[in-house]
Amino acid sequence: MRKLTTSMCVTGLVALLATSPASALTVEESIAEGKAVYMGKSRGNCISCHQINDPDANLPGNQGPPMFAMAQRFPDKRILRAQVWDATKNNPISIMPPLGKHWILSEEDIDAVVEYIYQF
Amino acid sequence: MKIIKNLALGVSFIMSTQLVSAASTGTTLETVSPEADRIALQNFYKKRFPNTELQDYVNGIYAVDADSRTQWEDIEAFPPYEFDVEEGERLFNIAFANGKGYADCFENGGIGIRQNFPYWNKEEGTVKTLEQEINECRESNGEKALKWGKGPIAQISAYMAWTSRGKVFDISIPDGDKKALAAYLDGKKFFYSKRGQLNLSCANCHVQGSNIRIRADLASPALGHTSHFPVFRSKWGELGTLHRRYKGCHQDSRSNPLDMQSETFRNLEFFQTYMSNGLVVNGPGSRK
Numbered sequence: 479m480r481k482l483t484t485s486m487c488v489t490g491l492v493a494l495l496a497t498s499p500a501s502a503l504t505v506e507e508s509i510a511e512g513k514a515v516y517m518g519k520s521r522g523n524c525i526s527c528h529q530i531n532d533p534d535a536n537l538p539g540n541q542g543p544p545m546f547a548m549a550q551r552f553p554d555k556r557i558l559r560a561q562v563w564d565a566t567k568n569n570p571i572s573i574m575p576p577l578g579k580h581w582i583l584s585e586e587d588i589d590a591v592v593e594y595i596y597q598f
Numbered sequence: 599m600k601i602i603k604n605l606a607l608g609v610s611f612i613m614s615t616q617l618v619s620a621a622s623t624g625t626t627l628e629t630v631s632p633e634a635d636r637i638a639l640q641n642f643y644k645k646r647f648p649n650t651e652l653q654d655y656v657n658g659i660y661a662v663d664a665d666s667r668t669q670w671e672d673i674e675a676f677p678p679y680e681f682d683v684e685e686g687e688r689l690f691n692i693a694f695a696n697g698k699g700y701a702d703c704f705e706n707g708g709i710g711i712r713q714n715f716p717y718w719n720k721e722e723g724t725v726k727t728l729e730q731e732i733n734e735c736r737e738s739n740g741e742k743a744l745k746w747g748k749g750p751i752a753q754i755s756a757y758m759a760w761t762s763r764g765k766v767f768d769i770s771i772p773d774g775d776k777k778a779l780a781a782y783l784d785g786k787k788f789f790y791s792k793r794g795q796l797n798l799s800c801a802n803c804h805v806q807g808s809n810i811r812i813r814a815d816l817a818s819p820a821l822g823h824t825s826h827f828p829v830f831r832s833k834w835g836e837l838g839t840l841h842r843r844y845k846g847c848h849q850d851s852r853s854n855p856l857d858m859q860s861e862t863f864r865n866l867e868f869f870q871t872y873m874s875n876g877l878v879v880n881g882p883g884s885r886k
Contacts, residue, residue, distance in 0.1 A: 539811035
């Protein structure tokens with residue numbers, strides 16, 4: 479009986495966690511957050527290497543390809559996310575930092591930046 | 599002032615996805631060949647920037663980016679390091695408390711010898727740099743060592759480079775000296791290895807990424823990196839040594855940078871200067 483209560487509590491906790499902040503973001507909020515990650519020097523700093531057709535993108539670099547036709551080129555969003563998480567998987571000498579693998583961005587930040595670039 | 603330049607202007611290319619095979623020989627003592635590495639690196643740039651003459655690589659990014667070159671030429675018309683060269687000459691000629699001076703420590707009184715540094719010192723079993731020997735000269739004459747990055751040491755080094763302008767680098771790795779070759783290899787590995795939270799190697803930016811924008815910055819080709827130091831850098835607003843620059847770039851990969859004049863940075867300078875054999879001394883330089 480005691481065991482059952484504990485496991486019920488755990489289930490309850492897990493359920494609570496699952497609905498906590500990250501997934502509570504609306505798509506708009508997530509895109510806004512992703513934009514901040516994209517532009518932020520101490521965050522993703524994607525803009526230092528990738529052009530993007532956003533009027534707020536100031537002095538983008540061109541080390542990597544422009545963020546263009548993303549939904550068409552990456553029908554499977556998970557493949558896009560994997561590229562952001564660890565670019566060295568596709569190209570071991572890539573200049574692109576492994577943003578997830580090296581804990582440069584949180585998993586939530588990566589989800590957000592993927593949502594943001596997916597619009598372009 | 600005579601500035602080494604060549605009017606062949608570079609054309610910029612975007613080749614970010616091209617695979618880079620500039621490190622053509624191995625990374626073990628058995629397989630590495632410095633001379634083959636040097637030729638491979640020079641050939642890599644010849645292909646990448648076909649309009650740039652080899653001798654022009656002493657001018658860093660300005661050898662390959664026409665836009666920033668014009669601005670730089672305006673700056674070089676009134677060189678910002680002129681005062682430092684004069685101050686360096688004055689410091690060079692002040693006698694130590696014991697009556698001796700820098701001229702007593704170096705070959706040819708320290709004049710026109712910049713191209714011989716860094717060099718492999720067999721007796722000590724280590725690479726020696728010019729700045730290191732400036733400080734050793736002081737200490738062996740009872741004076742305090744100078745700080746490595748800027749100020750007097752950079753000024754003295756600038757004056758010594760100034761007296762050597764136009765002389766050709768010819769760094770040698772004594773035949774059959776395994777320790778010297780190991781020092782070269784250590785420098786080479788440091789240059790090509792990824793490091794830090796951002797997982798960046800020197801080669802990421804200065805070989806495959808050279809003359810491609812990282813935000814508004816353009817990284818120079820690695821060839822000629824060491825020819826013109828110390829450098830008056832606008833961002834610093836003053837003169838700084840090569841190892842000061844190494845430290846900054848090392849930090850940019852979000853690593854804990856090594857100390858200036860540490861063994862690995864000296865080996866890196868040995869490797870980089872060997873790559874630039876055949877180019878001339880044109881220090882001090884000015885950079886953005």
